[in-house]
Amino acid sequence: MTTRQQLGRLTAALRRTIPGGQVVTTGPDYDSVRNIWNGAVSARPGVIVRCADPAEVGTAVLAAREFGVPLTVRGGGHDWAGRALRDGGLTIDLSGLRRVKVDPVAKVAEVEGGTTAADLVAATEPFGLTAATGAAGSVGMAGLTLGGGYGPLSGRFGLALDNLLSAEVVLADGSVVTADTEREPELFWALRGGGGNFGVVTSMRVRLHAVPTLLSGMVLFGWEQARTVLAGLADVLAGSPDELTVQSGVLPGPEGKPVVFLSPTWSGDDSTAGEHALARLDTLGTPLVSQVAPTTVPAMLAAIDARFPFGRHVEIRTRSVPSLTSGVRDMLILAGSTLTSPHSAVSVHSLHGAAAQVPERETAFGNRDPHLMIEIIAQWEPGDTGAAEHRVWAGDLADTLAPEALPGGYPNLLGPDAVAQIAHAYGSNTERLLAAKHRYDPYRIFNATPLPNPSRTR
Numbered sequence: 001m002t003t004r005q006q007l008g009r010l011t012a013a014l015r016r017t018i019p020g021g022q023v024v025t026t027g028p029d030y031d032s033v034r035n036i037w038n039g040a041v042s043a044r045p046g047v048i049v050r051c052a053d054p055a056e057v058g059t060a061v062l063a064a065r066e067f068g069v070p071l072t073v074r075g076g077g078h079d080w081a082g083r084a085l086r087d088g089g090l091t092i093d094l095s096g097l098r099r100v101k102v103d104p105v106a107k108v109a110e111v112e113g114g115t116t117a118a119d120l121v122a123a124t125e126p127f128g129l130t131a132a133t134g135a136a137g138s139v140g141m142a143g144l145t146l147g148g149g150y151g152p153l154s155g156r157f158g159l160a161l162d163n164l165l166s167a168e169v170v171l172a173d174g175s176v177v178t179a180d181t182e183r184e185p186e187l188f189w190a191l192r193g194g195g196g197n198f199g200v201v202t203s204m205r206v207r208l209h210a211v212p213t214l215l216s217g218m219v220l221f222g223w224e225q226a227r228t229v230l231a232g233l234a235d236v237l238a239g240s241p242d243e244l245t246v247q248s249g250v251l252p253g254p255e256g257k258p259v260v261f262l263s264p265t266w267s268g269d270d271s272t273a274g275e276h277a278l279a280r281l282d283t284l285g286t287p288l289v290s291q292v293a294p295t296t297v298p299a300m301l302a303a304i305d306a307r308f309p310f311g312r313h314v315e316i317r318t319r320s321v322p323s324l325t326s327g328v329r330d331m332l333i334l335a336g337s338t339l340t341s342p343h344s345a346v347s348v349h350s351l352h353g354a355a356a357q358v359p360e361r362e363t364a365f366g367n368r369d370p371h372l373m374i375e376i377i378a379q380w381e382p383g384d385t386g387a388a389e390h391r392v393w394a395g396d397l398a399d400t401l402a403p404e405a406l407p408g409g410y411p412n413l414l415g416p417d418a419v420a421q422i423a424h425a426y427g428s429n430t431e432r433l434l435a436a437k438h439r440y441d442p443y444r445i446f447n448a449t450p451l452p453n454p455s456r457t458r
Protein backbone atom coordinates (compact mmCIF):
# COMPACT_ATOMS: atom_id res chain seq x y z
CA MET A 1 0.00 0.00 0.00
CA THR A 2 1.27 3.46 -0.86
CA THR A 3 1.99 5.57 2.23
CA ARG A 4 1.27 9.26 2.62
CA GLN A 5 4.99 9.85 3.03
CA GLN A 6 5.75 8.12 -0.29
CA LEU A 7 3.15 10.23 -2.06
CA GLY A 8 4.45 13.42 -0.52
CA ARG A 9 7.99 12.77 -1.70
CA LEU A 10 6.76 11.66 -5.12
CA THR A 11 4.61 14.76 -5.60
CA ALA A 12 7.42 17.08 -4.55
CA ALA A 13 9.83 15.40 -6.96
CA LEU A 14 7.37 15.66 -9.84
CA ARG A 15 6.70 19.33 -9.17
CA ARG A 16 10.41 20.07 -9.34
CA THR A 17 10.66 18.61 -12.86
CA ILE A 18 7.24 19.18 -14.45
CA PRO A 19 5.71 22.68 -14.88
CA GLY A 20 3.34 23.93 -12.22
CA GLY A 21 -0.33 23.11 -12.46
CA GLN A 22 0.23 19.79 -14.22
CA VAL A 23 0.85 17.80 -11.04
CA VAL A 24 -2.40 17.73 -9.05
CA THR A 25 -3.63 15.97 -5.94
CA THR A 26 -6.93 17.81 -5.37
CA GLY A 27 -9.18 20.39 -7.03
CA PRO A 28 -11.18 20.70 -10.25
CA ASP A 29 -8.41 19.42 -12.54
CA TYR A 30 -7.97 16.36 -10.32
CA ASP A 31 -11.72 15.71 -10.29
CA SER A 32 -12.06 16.07 -14.06
CA VAL A 33 -9.47 13.31 -14.63
CA ARG A 34 -11.28 11.06 -12.14
CA ASN A 35 -14.51 11.53 -14.11
CA ILE A 36 -14.45 8.40 -16.26
CA TRP A 37 -17.13 6.59 -18.23
CA ASN A 38 -18.13 4.15 -15.48
CA GLY A 39 -19.48 6.32 -12.69
CA ALA A 40 -19.28 3.39 -10.26
CA VAL A 41 -15.47 3.67 -10.17
CA SER A 42 -14.51 5.62 -7.06
CA ALA A 43 -10.72 5.16 -7.00
CA ARG A 44 -8.70 8.18 -5.87
CA PRO A 45 -5.14 8.36 -7.24
CA GLY A 46 -2.56 9.86 -4.91
CA VAL A 47 -1.28 12.15 -7.66
CA ILE A 48 -2.24 12.90 -11.26
CA VAL A 49 0.25 14.17 -13.83
CA ARG A 50 -1.35 15.91 -16.81
CA CYS A 51 1.45 15.19 -19.27
CA ALA A 52 2.07 17.49 -22.23
CA ASP A 53 4.64 15.42 -24.14
CA PRO A 54 6.56 12.11 -24.11
CA ALA A 55 9.36 13.58 -21.99
CA GLU A 56 6.94 14.35 -19.17
CA VAL A 57 5.45 10.87 -19.49
CA GLY A 58 8.95 9.44 -19.11
CA THR A 59 9.54 11.56 -16.02
CA ALA A 60 6.32 10.28 -14.46
CA VAL A 61 7.13 6.66 -15.28
CA LEU A 62 10.56 6.90 -13.68
CA ALA A 63 9.14 8.66 -10.62
CA ALA A 64 6.57 5.91 -10.09
CA ARG A 65 9.35 3.34 -10.22
CA GLU A 66 11.67 5.27 -7.94
CA PHE A 67 9.08 5.80 -5.22
CA GLY A 68 7.38 2.41 -5.57
CA VAL A 69 3.96 3.85 -6.41
CA PRO A 70 1.46 1.97 -8.65
CA LEU A 71 1.15 3.52 -12.14
CA THR A 72 -1.93 3.88 -14.33
CA VAL A 73 -2.62 5.68 -17.61
CA ARG A 74 -5.81 7.59 -18.43
CA GLY A 75 -6.61 8.21 -22.07
CA GLY A 76 -10.30 8.12 -23.00
CA GLY A 77 -11.29 6.78 -19.58
CA HIS A 78 -13.75 4.31 -21.12
CA ASP A 79 -12.50 1.03 -19.60
CA TRP A 80 -15.49 -0.20 -17.59
CA ALA A 81 -13.20 -1.81 -14.96
CA GLY A 82 -11.67 1.59 -14.19
CA ARG A 83 -8.06 0.56 -14.72
CA ALA A 84 -7.20 4.15 -15.62
CA LEU A 85 -7.26 4.93 -11.88
CA ARG A 86 -5.91 3.30 -8.75
CA ASP A 87 -6.25 4.28 -5.12
CA GLY A 88 -3.06 5.93 -3.94
CA GLY A 89 -1.36 5.52 -7.31
CA LEU A 90 0.17 7.84 -9.89
CA THR A 91 -2.06 8.44 -12.90
CA ILE A 92 -0.53 9.67 -16.14
CA ASP A 93 -3.28 11.71 -17.78
CA LEU A 94 -3.17 11.85 -21.58
CA SER A 95 -6.70 13.20 -22.02
CA GLY A 96 -5.38 16.62 -23.05
CA LEU A 97 -3.32 15.15 -25.90
CA ARG A 98 -5.97 14.91 -28.59
CA ARG A 99 -4.44 16.45 -31.71
CA VAL A 100 -5.01 14.67 -35.01
CA LYS A 101 -2.95 15.33 -38.14
CA VAL A 102 -4.34 13.94 -41.41
CA ASP A 103 -2.28 13.17 -44.51
CA PRO A 104 -5.04 12.76 -47.13
CA VAL A 105 -2.63 11.67 -49.87
CA ALA A 106 -1.02 8.88 -47.87
CA LYS A 107 -4.37 8.16 -46.14
CA VAL A 108 -2.73 8.20 -42.73
CA ALA A 109 -3.61 10.00 -39.49
CA GLU A 110 -1.22 10.80 -36.66
CA VAL A 111 -3.14 10.81 -33.38
CA GLU A 112 -2.00 11.71 -29.89
CA GLY A 113 -2.45 9.33 -26.98
CA GLY A 114 -5.62 10.90 -25.58
CA THR A 115 -7.48 11.07 -28.89
CA THR A 116 -10.98 9.62 -28.89
CA ALA A 117 -12.63 7.86 -31.79
CA ALA A 118 -14.90 10.90 -32.21
CA ASP A 119 -11.86 13.20 -32.41
CA LEU A 120 -10.32 11.05 -35.12
CA VAL A 121 -13.32 10.69 -37.40
CA ALA A 122 -14.22 14.37 -37.04
CA ALA A 123 -10.73 15.25 -38.30
CA THR A 124 -10.80 12.80 -41.22
CA GLU A 125 -14.36 13.48 -42.41
CA PRO A 126 -13.53 16.73 -44.31
CA PHE A 127 -11.07 14.77 -46.44
CA GLY A 128 -13.60 12.09 -47.40
CA LEU A 129 -11.74 9.57 -45.24
CA THR A 130 -12.49 7.60 -42.10
CA ALA A 131 -10.86 5.14 -39.73
CA ALA A 132 -11.59 1.71 -38.31
CA THR A 133 -12.93 2.52 -34.85
CA GLY A 134 -15.14 0.88 -32.27
CA ALA A 135 -18.86 1.54 -32.01
CA ALA A 136 -18.66 4.51 -29.59
CA GLY A 137 -17.08 7.91 -30.14
CA SER A 138 -16.00 8.59 -26.56
CA VAL A 139 -13.66 5.59 -26.45
CA GLY A 140 -9.93 6.40 -26.50
CA MET A 141 -8.33 5.29 -29.76
CA ALA A 142 -5.12 4.07 -28.13
CA GLY A 143 -6.79 1.74 -25.64
CA LEU A 144 -9.29 0.49 -28.20
CA THR A 145 -6.62 -0.17 -30.81
CA LEU A 146 -4.08 -1.85 -28.55
CA GLY A 147 -6.69 -4.30 -27.25
CA GLY A 148 -8.47 -5.08 -30.52
CA GLY A 149 -11.22 -2.81 -31.77
CA TYR A 150 -14.37 -4.47 -33.12
CA GLY A 151 -16.41 -1.89 -35.00
CA PRO A 152 -18.86 -1.15 -37.81
CA LEU A 153 -16.15 -1.30 -40.49
CA SER A 154 -14.35 -4.41 -39.21
CA GLY A 155 -15.66 -6.70 -41.92
CA ARG A 156 -14.16 -4.59 -44.68
CA PHE A 157 -11.05 -3.08 -43.05
CA GLY A 158 -10.27 -5.31 -40.08
CA LEU A 159 -10.03 -4.52 -36.40
CA ALA A 160 -8.70 -1.15 -35.25
CA LEU A 161 -5.39 -2.85 -34.41
CA ASP A 162 -5.07 -4.09 -38.01
CA ASN A 163 -4.90 -0.45 -39.09
CA LEU A 164 -2.12 0.56 -36.70
CA LEU A 165 0.99 1.55 -38.69
CA SER A 166 3.29 2.66 -35.87
CA ALA A 167 3.29 3.77 -32.25
CA GLU A 168 5.43 6.11 -30.18
CA VAL A 169 5.94 4.39 -26.82
CA VAL A 170 7.48 5.46 -23.51
CA LEU A 171 9.04 2.35 -21.98
CA ALA A 172 9.57 1.39 -18.34
CA ASP A 173 13.10 2.89 -18.34
CA GLY A 174 11.71 6.26 -19.48
CA SER A 175 13.07 5.97 -23.02
CA VAL A 176 10.94 6.82 -26.04
CA VAL A 177 10.87 4.41 -29.00
CA THR A 178 8.93 4.06 -32.23
CA ALA A 179 7.47 0.63 -32.87
CA ASP A 180 6.52 -0.55 -36.35
CA THR A 181 7.38 -3.44 -38.66
CA GLU A 182 11.01 -2.28 -38.98
CA ARG A 183 11.76 -0.64 -35.62
CA GLU A 184 11.06 -2.64 -32.47
CA PRO A 185 9.02 -5.18 -34.45
CA GLU A 186 8.45 -7.45 -31.45
CA LEU A 187 7.01 -4.56 -29.46
CA PHE A 188 4.84 -3.65 -32.44
CA TRP A 189 3.58 -7.24 -32.58
CA ALA A 190 2.74 -7.23 -28.87
CA LEU A 191 1.01 -3.84 -28.95
CA ARG A 192 -1.45 -5.10 -31.56
CA GLY A 193 -3.72 -7.05 -29.24
CA GLY A 194 -1.66 -7.12 -26.04
CA GLY A 195 -2.98 -3.79 -24.80
CA GLY A 196 -1.11 -1.05 -22.97
CA ASN A 197 0.96 -3.51 -20.96
CA PHE A 198 4.36 -2.65 -22.45
CA GLY A 199 4.63 1.12 -22.17
CA VAL A 200 2.68 4.35 -22.59
CA VAL A 201 1.59 5.02 -26.18
CA THR A 202 1.84 8.77 -26.60
CA SER A 203 0.96 8.84 -30.31
CA MET A 204 0.05 6.51 -33.17
CA ARG A 205 -0.14 6.46 -36.93
CA VAL A 206 -3.26 4.76 -38.27
CA ARG A 207 -4.40 3.83 -41.76
CA LEU A 208 -7.41 5.71 -43.19
CA HIS A 209 -9.98 4.62 -45.75
CA ALA A 210 -12.22 6.20 -48.35
CA VAL A 211 -15.81 4.99 -47.97
CA PRO A 212 -17.91 6.76 -50.59
CA THR A 213 -21.06 4.79 -49.67
CA LEU A 214 -21.98 4.27 -46.03
CA LEU A 215 -25.41 2.95 -45.18
CA SER A 216 -26.36 2.30 -41.58
CA GLY A 217 -29.14 2.58 -39.05
CA MET A 218 -31.35 0.53 -36.75
CA VAL A 219 -33.96 -2.19 -37.21
CA LEU A 220 -36.07 -3.17 -34.18
CA PHE A 221 -38.31 -6.21 -33.80
CA GLY A 222 -40.93 -6.88 -31.12
CA TRP A 223 -40.06 -9.43 -28.45
CA GLU A 224 -42.73 -11.89 -29.62
CA GLN A 225 -40.67 -12.28 -32.81
CA ALA A 226 -37.33 -12.77 -31.05
CA ARG A 227 -36.91 -16.48 -31.70
CA THR A 228 -37.78 -16.22 -35.39
CA VAL A 229 -35.68 -13.12 -36.00
CA LEU A 230 -32.61 -14.52 -34.27
CA ALA A 231 -32.84 -17.78 -36.22
CA GLY A 232 -32.90 -15.84 -39.49
CA LEU A 233 -30.12 -13.57 -38.29
CA ALA A 234 -27.89 -16.62 -37.77
CA ASP A 235 -28.02 -17.26 -41.52
CA VAL A 236 -27.38 -13.59 -42.34
CA LEU A 237 -24.30 -13.43 -40.11
CA ALA A 238 -22.91 -16.69 -41.46
CA GLY A 239 -23.10 -15.39 -45.04
CA SER A 240 -22.35 -11.67 -44.67
CA PRO A 241 -20.03 -10.18 -47.29
CA ASP A 242 -17.02 -8.23 -46.04
CA GLU A 243 -18.80 -4.94 -46.77
CA LEU A 244 -21.66 -5.74 -44.37
CA THR A 245 -21.08 -5.73 -40.62
CA VAL A 246 -24.13 -6.29 -38.41
CA GLN A 247 -24.14 -5.49 -34.72
CA SER A 248 -27.15 -7.05 -33.04
CA GLY A 249 -28.61 -7.96 -29.69
CA VAL A 250 -31.20 -7.01 -27.09
CA LEU A 251 -32.27 -3.59 -25.83
CA PRO A 252 -35.04 -2.35 -23.53
CA GLY A 253 -37.78 -1.03 -25.79
CA PRO A 254 -39.56 2.32 -25.53
CA GLU A 255 -42.49 0.76 -23.63
CA GLY A 256 -40.33 -1.18 -21.19
CA LYS A 257 -40.49 -4.43 -23.13
CA PRO A 258 -37.28 -5.82 -24.63
CA VAL A 259 -36.68 -5.66 -28.38
CA VAL A 260 -34.27 -7.36 -30.75
CA PHE A 261 -32.07 -4.81 -32.48
CA LEU A 262 -30.04 -5.06 -35.66
CA SER A 263 -27.57 -2.27 -36.41
CA PRO A 264 -26.16 -2.96 -39.88
CA THR A 265 -23.44 -1.02 -41.65
CA TRP A 266 -22.74 -1.31 -45.38
CA SER A 267 -19.36 0.14 -46.40
CA GLY A 268 -19.12 -1.17 -49.96
CA ASP A 269 -18.72 0.92 -53.09
CA ASP A 270 -21.92 -0.45 -54.66
CA SER A 271 -24.88 1.25 -53.00
CA THR A 272 -27.40 -0.90 -54.87
CA ALA A 273 -25.82 -4.08 -53.55
CA GLY A 274 -25.85 -2.52 -50.10
CA GLU A 275 -29.53 -1.68 -50.30
CA HIS A 276 -30.34 -5.27 -51.30
CA ALA A 277 -28.21 -6.70 -48.46
CA LEU A 278 -29.83 -4.41 -45.90
CA ALA A 279 -33.36 -5.00 -47.20
CA ARG A 280 -32.96 -8.67 -46.33
CA LEU A 281 -32.90 -7.77 -42.65
CA ASP A 282 -36.45 -6.44 -42.81
CA THR A 283 -37.64 -9.84 -44.02
CA LEU A 284 -36.55 -11.58 -40.82
CA GLY A 285 -39.80 -10.45 -39.22
CA THR A 286 -42.13 -7.46 -39.08
CA PRO A 287 -40.01 -4.52 -37.88
CA LEU A 288 -41.30 -2.08 -35.31
CA VAL A 289 -38.73 0.36 -36.68
CA SER A 290 -36.56 0.20 -39.77
CA GLN A 291 -34.39 3.25 -40.27
CA VAL A 292 -31.42 2.57 -42.51
CA ALA A 293 -30.06 5.36 -44.68
CA PRO A 294 -26.87 7.06 -45.88
CA THR A 295 -24.91 8.37 -42.91
CA THR A 296 -21.43 9.27 -41.65
CA VAL A 297 -19.15 7.58 -39.15
CA PRO A 298 -19.31 10.57 -36.74
CA ALA A 299 -23.11 10.32 -36.69
CA MET A 300 -22.98 6.56 -36.05
CA LEU A 301 -20.61 6.93 -33.11
CA ALA A 302 -22.59 9.81 -31.62
CA ALA A 303 -25.73 7.67 -31.56
CA ILE A 304 -24.01 5.03 -29.40
CA ASP A 305 -22.57 7.69 -27.08
CA ALA A 306 -26.08 9.00 -26.50
CA ARG A 307 -27.30 5.54 -25.49
CA PHE A 308 -24.34 4.82 -23.19
CA PRO A 309 -23.30 8.20 -21.72
CA PHE A 310 -20.53 8.99 -19.24
CA GLY A 311 -21.47 8.74 -15.58
CA ARG A 312 -23.87 5.80 -15.35
CA HIS A 313 -22.75 2.80 -13.35
CA VAL A 314 -21.61 -0.16 -15.44
CA GLU A 315 -20.72 -3.84 -15.10
CA ILE A 316 -19.71 -5.78 -18.23
CA ARG A 317 -19.18 -9.44 -19.00
CA THR A 318 -18.11 -10.92 -22.31
CA ARG A 319 -18.12 -14.27 -24.09
CA SER A 320 -17.09 -15.20 -27.63
CA VAL A 321 -19.01 -17.87 -29.55
CA PRO A 322 -18.41 -19.47 -32.94
CA SER A 323 -21.88 -18.63 -34.27
CA LEU A 324 -25.45 -17.78 -33.37
CA THR A 325 -26.44 -21.33 -32.44
CA SER A 326 -29.80 -22.25 -30.94
CA GLY A 327 -28.16 -22.30 -27.51
CA VAL A 328 -26.78 -18.77 -27.97
CA ARG A 329 -30.14 -17.58 -29.23
CA ASP A 330 -31.77 -19.02 -26.10
CA MET A 331 -29.28 -17.04 -24.02
CA LEU A 332 -30.16 -13.79 -25.79
CA ILE A 333 -33.84 -14.44 -25.19
CA LEU A 334 -33.10 -15.15 -21.53
CA ALA A 335 -31.15 -11.89 -21.37
CA GLY A 336 -34.07 -9.84 -22.63
CA SER A 337 -36.63 -11.67 -20.53
CA THR A 338 -34.70 -11.02 -17.31
CA LEU A 339 -33.50 -7.45 -17.85
CA THR A 340 -33.19 -5.68 -14.50
CA SER A 341 -32.45 -2.13 -15.72
CA PRO A 342 -33.95 0.03 -18.48
CA HIS A 343 -30.39 0.95 -19.51
CA SER A 344 -28.86 -2.53 -19.79
CA ALA A 345 -28.27 -4.33 -23.08
CA VAL A 346 -26.61 -7.26 -24.80
CA SER A 347 -24.60 -6.44 -27.91
CA VAL A 348 -23.30 -9.02 -30.39
CA HIS A 349 -20.29 -7.98 -32.49
CA SER A 350 -19.27 -9.95 -35.57
CA LEU A 351 -15.66 -10.77 -36.44
CA HIS A 352 -15.62 -11.79 -40.09
CA GLY A 353 -14.27 -10.68 -43.46
CA ALA A 354 -11.02 -8.72 -43.35
CA ALA A 355 -10.67 -9.12 -39.57
CA ALA A 356 -10.75 -12.92 -39.96
CA GLN A 357 -8.25 -12.98 -42.82
CA VAL A 358 -5.23 -11.90 -40.74
CA PRO A 359 -3.08 -14.88 -39.69
CA GLU A 360 -3.38 -15.48 -35.96
CA ARG A 361 0.38 -15.29 -35.36
CA GLU A 362 0.73 -11.94 -37.20
CA THR A 363 -0.49 -9.94 -34.20
CA ALA A 364 -0.95 -10.71 -30.50
CA PHE A 365 -4.75 -10.73 -30.84
CA GLY A 366 -5.84 -14.22 -29.85
CA ASN A 367 -8.77 -15.26 -32.03
CA ARG A 368 -8.90 -14.74 -35.79
CA ASP A 369 -11.46 -17.42 -36.59
CA PRO A 370 -14.85 -15.97 -37.54
CA HIS A 371 -16.83 -15.55 -34.34
CA LEU A 372 -19.29 -13.39 -32.43
CA MET A 373 -18.15 -11.35 -29.44
CA ILE A 374 -21.00 -10.94 -26.98
CA GLU A 375 -20.97 -7.91 -24.70
CA ILE A 376 -23.30 -8.13 -21.69
CA ILE A 377 -23.76 -4.58 -20.42
CA ALA A 378 -25.43 -3.97 -17.06
CA GLN A 379 -25.97 -0.24 -16.71
CA TRP A 380 -27.93 1.83 -14.22
CA GLU A 381 -28.28 5.35 -12.87
CA PRO A 382 -26.09 6.37 -9.90
CA GLY A 383 -29.04 6.56 -7.50
CA ASP A 384 -30.42 3.13 -8.43
CA THR A 385 -30.61 0.86 -5.36
CA GLY A 386 -30.58 -2.31 -7.46
CA ALA A 387 -26.86 -2.33 -8.27
CA ALA A 388 -26.32 -5.82 -6.85
CA GLU A 389 -29.22 -7.19 -8.89
CA HIS A 390 -27.90 -5.66 -12.10
CA ARG A 391 -24.44 -7.11 -11.53
CA VAL A 392 -25.91 -10.55 -10.83
CA TRP A 393 -27.88 -10.33 -14.10
CA ALA A 394 -24.68 -9.80 -16.06
CA GLY A 395 -22.74 -12.50 -14.23
CA ASP A 396 -25.48 -15.09 -14.44
CA LEU A 397 -25.92 -14.56 -18.18
CA ALA A 398 -22.20 -14.95 -18.77
CA ASP A 399 -22.20 -18.17 -16.75
CA THR A 400 -25.21 -19.47 -18.65
CA LEU A 401 -23.47 -18.81 -21.94
CA ALA A 402 -20.18 -20.46 -20.90
CA PRO A 403 -20.97 -23.95 -22.29
CA GLU A 404 -21.54 -22.42 -25.74
CA ALA A 405 -18.50 -20.16 -25.58
CA LEU A 406 -14.95 -20.41 -26.85
CA PRO A 407 -12.13 -20.38 -24.28
CA GLY A 408 -10.95 -16.90 -23.39
CA GLY A 409 -12.68 -13.69 -24.36
CA TYR A 410 -12.12 -10.15 -25.61
CA PRO A 411 -9.33 -8.62 -23.46
CA ASN A 412 -10.67 -5.07 -23.76
CA LEU A 413 -13.81 -6.17 -21.90
CA LEU A 414 -12.49 -8.81 -19.49
CA GLY A 415 -12.48 -7.69 -15.87
CA PRO A 416 -9.54 -8.48 -13.59
CA ASP A 417 -11.48 -11.27 -11.85
CA ALA A 418 -12.19 -13.26 -15.04
CA VAL A 419 -9.13 -15.42 -14.38
CA ALA A 420 -10.25 -18.50 -16.30
CA GLN A 421 -11.03 -16.48 -19.42
CA ILE A 422 -7.87 -14.37 -19.16
CA ALA A 423 -5.74 -17.54 -19.19
CA HIS A 424 -7.00 -18.34 -22.70
CA ALA A 425 -7.62 -14.83 -24.07
CA TYR A 426 -4.52 -14.79 -26.31
CA GLY A 427 -4.68 -18.37 -27.58
CA SER A 428 -1.51 -19.64 -29.21
CA ASN A 429 0.11 -16.19 -28.81
CA THR A 430 0.23 -16.38 -25.00
CA GLU A 431 3.82 -17.55 -24.51
CA ARG A 432 5.25 -15.03 -26.97
CA LEU A 433 3.18 -12.22 -25.46
CA LEU A 434 4.39 -12.96 -21.94
CA ALA A 435 7.98 -13.05 -23.22
CA ALA A 436 7.45 -9.59 -24.73
CA LYS A 437 6.06 -8.38 -21.40
CA HIS A 438 9.18 -9.60 -19.61
CA ARG A 439 11.42 -7.99 -22.22
CA TYR A 440 9.81 -4.56 -22.38
CA ASP A 441 8.44 -4.24 -18.85
CA PRO A 442 10.60 -6.38 -16.55
CA TYR A 443 9.49 -4.20 -13.63
CA ARG A 444 5.80 -4.99 -14.41
CA ILE A 445 4.71 -1.42 -13.83
CA PHE A 446 2.23 -1.22 -16.72
CA ASN A 447 -1.13 -2.86 -16.10
CA ALA A 448 -3.79 -2.23 -18.70
CA THR A 449 -5.90 -5.01 -20.19
CA PRO A 450 -5.40 -8.28 -18.27
CA LEU A 451 -2.55 -10.63 -19.14
CA PRO A 452 -2.44 -14.29 -18.13
CA ASN A 453 -0.53 -15.30 -15.04
CA PRO A 454 2.57 -17.15 -16.33
CA SER A 455 2.18 -19.86 -13.68
CA ARG A 456 -1.33 -20.65 -14.95
CA THR A 457 -0.29 -21.06 -18.57
CA ARG A 458 2.39 -23.70 -18.09
